[in-house]
Amino acid sequence: MTETQHAPLRDDPGRAGDAVPAIELAGVRKEYHAHGETVPAVRKVDLAIGQGEFFSLLGPSGCGKTTTMRMIAGFEEPTAGEVYLHGESVTGVPANRRDVNMVFQSYALFPHMSVFENVAFGLRRRRTPKAEIAERVAAMLEIVDLAGREKRRPAELSGGQQQRVALARALVNRPRALLLDEPLGALDLKLRQAMQVELKRIQREVGITFVYVTHDQGEALTMSDRIAVMNDGLVEQLGSPREIYERPATKFVAGFIGTSNLLGGEAVEGGAGQAVLRHGDGGRIVALLGDGRSVTAGDAVELTVRPEKMQITADRPDDGLSRVPGRVSEVVYLGTSTNYNVTTDGGAEVVVFVQNAMNAEDVARRGDRVWLSWEPQHSYLLGSPE
Amino acid sequence: MARLRKALTPYLMILPGGLWMAVFFVVPLVFMLSVSLMTGNIIDGFKQTWHWQNYADGFHTYGDKLVRSLWYGLLATVACIALAYPAAYWIAFKGGRRKSTYLFLLLLPFFVSFVLRTLAWKLVLTDNGPLLGPLRSHGLLPKDFHILDSGFAVVSGLTYNFLPFMVLPIYVALERIDYRVIEASYDLYAGRTQAFLRVVLPLSLPGVFAGVIMTFVPVASDYVNSEVLGGPNNVMIGHIIRTEYFDNSSYALASALSFSLMALLLVGIFAYARALGTEDVLEAAGR
Ligand SMILES: Nc1ncnc2c1ncn2[C@@H]1O[C@H](COP(=O)(O)OP(=O)(O)OP(=O)(O)O)[C@@H](O)[C@H]1O
Ligand SMILES: [Mg+2]
Numbered sequence: 001m002t003e004t005q006h007a008p009l010r011d012d013p014g015r016a017g018d019a020v021p022a023i024e025l026a027g028v029r030k031e032y033h034a035h036g037e038t039v040p041a042v043r044k045v046d047l048a049i050g051q052g053e054f055f056s057l058l059g060p061s062g063c064g065k066t067t068t069m070r071m072i073a074g075f076e077e078p079t080a081g082e083v084y085l086h087g088e089s090v091t092g093v094p095a096n097r098r099d100v101n102m103v104f105q106s107y108a109l110f111p112h113m114s115v116f117e118n119v120a121f122g123l124r125r126r127r128t129p130k131a132e133i134a135e136r137v138a139a140m141l142e143i144v145d146l147a148g149r150e151k152r153r154p155a156e157l158s159g160g161q162q163q164r165v166a167l168a169r170a171l172v173n174r175p176r177a178l179l180l181d182e183p184l185g186a187l188d189l190k191l192r193q194a195m196q197v198e199l200k201r202i203q204r205e206v207g208i209t210f211v212y213v214t215h216d217q218g219e220a221l222t223m224s225d226r227i228a229v230m231n232d233g234l235v236e237q238l239g240s241p242r243e244i245y246e247r248p249a250t251k252f253v254a255g256f257i258g259t260s261n262l263l264g265g266e267a268v269e270g271g272a273g274q275a276v277l278r279h280g281d282g283g284r285i286v287a288l289l290g291d292g293r294s295v296t297a298g299d300a301v302e303l304t305v306r307p308e309k310m311q312i313t314a315d316r317p318d319d320g321l322s323r324v325p326g327r328v329s330e331v332v333y334l335g336t337s338t339n340y341n342v343t344t345d346g347g348a349e350v351v352v353f354v355q356n357a358m359n360a361e362d363v364a365r366r367g368d369r370v371w372l373s374w375e376p377q378h379s380y381l382l383g384s385p386e
Numbered sequence: 387m388a389r390l391r392k393a394l395t396p397y398l399m400i401l402p403g404g405l406w407m408a409v410f411f412v413v414p415l416v417f418m419l420s421v422s423l424m425t426g427n428i429i430d431g432f433k434q435t436w437h438w439q440n441y442a443d444g445f446h447t448y449g450d451k452l453v454r455s456l457w458y459g460l461l462a463t464v465a466c467i468a469l470a471y472p473a474a475y476w477i478a479f480k481g482g483r484r485k486s487t488y489l490f491l492l493l494l495p496f497f498v499s500f501v502l503r504t505l506a507w508k509l510v511l512t513d514n515g516p517l518l519g520p521l522r523s524h525g526l527l528p529k530d531f532h533i534l535d536s537g538f539a540v541v542s543g544l545t546y547n548f549l550p551f552m553v554l555p556i557y558v559a560l561e562r563i564d565y566r567v568i569e570a571s572y573d574l575y576a577g578r579t580q581a582f583l584r585v586v587l588p589l590s591l592p593g594v595f596a597g598v599i600m601t602f603v604p605v606a607s608d609y610v611n612s613e614v615l616g617g618p619n620n621v622m623i624g625h626i627i628r629t630e631y632f633d634n635s636s637y638a639l640a641s642a643l644s645f646s647l648m649a650l651l652l653v654g655i656f657a658y659a660r661a662l663g664t665e666d667v668l669e670a671a672g673r
Contacts, residue, residue, distance in 0.1 A: 073573060074572075074573075075569055075572075075573075094572070095569070095572040095573050096572045096573070096574075096575045096576055096577055097575075101573055101574065102570070102573045104566050104569075104570060106564070106566055108564060108566040108567045108569065108570040109567075109570075110567060110570070110571070110584075110585060111567070111589070112588050112589055121571070121574045121576075121584070122574035122575050125574060125575040125576050125580060126575055169570075169574070170573075170574075173574070173575075
């Protein structure tokens with residue numbers, strides 16, 4: 001096997017920086033053949049994950065997250081493209097000789113071994129001295145809060161405890177990266193939240209790169225340094241949780257993460273930095289454009305605005321704000337906030353979240369004519385994936 | 387009332403099976419046990435005399451056949467494991483969507499009567515049969531070479547006839563293994579051999595254990611194979627019991643021999659269970 005030299009990818013923002021990325025996927029594609037058909041599980045993925053980063057793969061079921069993970073772990077070989085671990089191509093290197101460990105969605109603990117033996121498995125295969133094994137396993141079980149349970153069988157543990165054994169079994173080997181495939185998927189909400197905090201703490205403590213697969217957007221947003229949002233075998237957007245949430249790059253990302261209002265419009269004033277759009281009669285939207293985007297007058301475009309960024313008023317807003325007139329179709333009181341559903345004159349269905357401050361009365365009632373307004377930096381023009 | 391019903395349910399559920407066992411297993415067993423302690427003959431009738439000597443006589447006359455039966459049973463069981471494990475492994479892990487087809491093909495010969503199959507073997511293996519005949523006439527085999535009427539023929543026949551009883555439980559045990567557990571062992575630096583020895587084998591041992599019990603017991607007491615394939619010098623105890631019972635009408639001796647065989651088999655199985663069936667073996671595999 002020859003090791004290919006190549007330059008690390010530099011086109012993505014975030015923490016990958018100048019150092020050699022812990023994990024890198026370059027033009028990776030994976031096709032499965034089932035019933036005489038070719039199924040592209042992963043179409044084309046380019047990623048560089050930095051050393052020590054908490055990186056999430058987020059996407060709906062069937063988008064190729066597990067497949068991507070399995071190619072990093074070495075259970076599948078890419079149909080095309082290359083996987084690099086610490087700058088070295090691992091094409092043809094089997095899973096047992098890759099310095100990454102995986103925490104399986106189902107935990108996949110060894111049912112016939114005790115907790116201790118499960119955790120010691122990797123160390124024993126690497127012929128670590130006995131005394132060191134005992135020491136490292138004990139220290140690891142301490143970290144995951146399972147000290148004193150060494151002799152139990154997996155079947156005698158709760159779901160959360162099994163999850164922590166799976167984590168300990170991988171971490172004790174001090175891999176260069178840990179791959180976690182929906183590790184909290186089987187836990188109930190409360191335990192899940194507790195484990196999220198726990199995982200974050202452990203990751204900070206051991207300083208190992210975590211690649212975290214989830215289809216839970218809340219989980220990805222709270223835990224990750226960076227997120228790759230996947231859809232249908234492609235990465236639709238790569239960025240920090242804030243970037244992904246506040247500046248969704250595509251319609252899919254806007255819809256998948258949080259609630260988003262989608263508005264269509266026609267550009268009346270083009271340009272590179274910003275554009276002015278018309279949305280229905282009297283609707284005037286100022287939108288900022290991302291790097292390299294430009295719009296010409298007459299283009300039909302789509303943009304998103306998060307519901308909590310919008311204001312709802314009876315009076316016509318100031319000229320500096322984006323403003324759209326419409327009619328309230330529903331008011332839903334939720335305690336700390338109230339949701340207003342508004343049908344704009346331009347024909348869009350929009351929802352606005354209004355915090356219920358002290359003594360606040362309802363801003364509007366069903367059937368009222370209102371103005372929606374927001375700051376220009378809160379509307380983002382959507383692109384489509386390349 | 388409802389509580390009473392709930393408490394009774396488990397007993398009600400074992401009732402049909404329990405009755406069946408009582409009528410067709412326990413009753414004859416007790417009856418045969420009493421016969422084994424009788425004296426007499428078919429003409430004058432049998433009388434209960436608590437004649438334990440029947441057992442001593444049985445051992446004295448047929449001890450070598452008893453030992454041979456256990457020995458052949460052991461050989462055939464080991465041969466069954468050696469043949470069944472790889473086959474079951476292949477079907478369970480590489481069979482893909484055709485698993486049940488392969489399993490069916492493996493079991494297909496066993497839809498034919500047991501006796502008929504063994505007789506067919508005799509035809510194939512006979513000195514001038516389709517297998518040995520041509521080899522012999524071309525001088526490829528020495529004139530005095532034969533397969534029939536040997537211990538080898540008996541053990542081969544036993545192995546062949548009882549193979550499914552080994553394949554099925556091993557297959558079921560292997561099939562039940564979560565493949566991700568095996569992948570996890572690869573992920574934790576185990577090579578193919580280690581993954582097999584530490585994970586697959588220990589997890590399939592319950593199947594092997596069940597298979598051993600299901601083959602060893604009937605194999606050791608089988609009488610058809612030794613009768614058809616073994617000739618006069620490789621007689622097994624099943625054949626003796628049959629002859630003593632049906633041909634010589636020595637009911638007491640035949641019963642005593644049956645119980646001796648049963649006792650030996652039970653001792654063997656328990657020794658085996660102690661050696662293999664316990665958690666210690668699994669624990670050792672974890673190291
Ligand atoms: N072994 C396989 N053979 C054929 N198709 C497969 C195989 N494994 C996965 N696929 C297909 O590839 C696609 C991606 O699967 P993958 O398991 O990577 O999805 P995922 O994002 O992990 O989904 P989930 O959130 O449900 O776990 C799916 O359409 C799936 O049906
Ligand atoms: Mg998955």
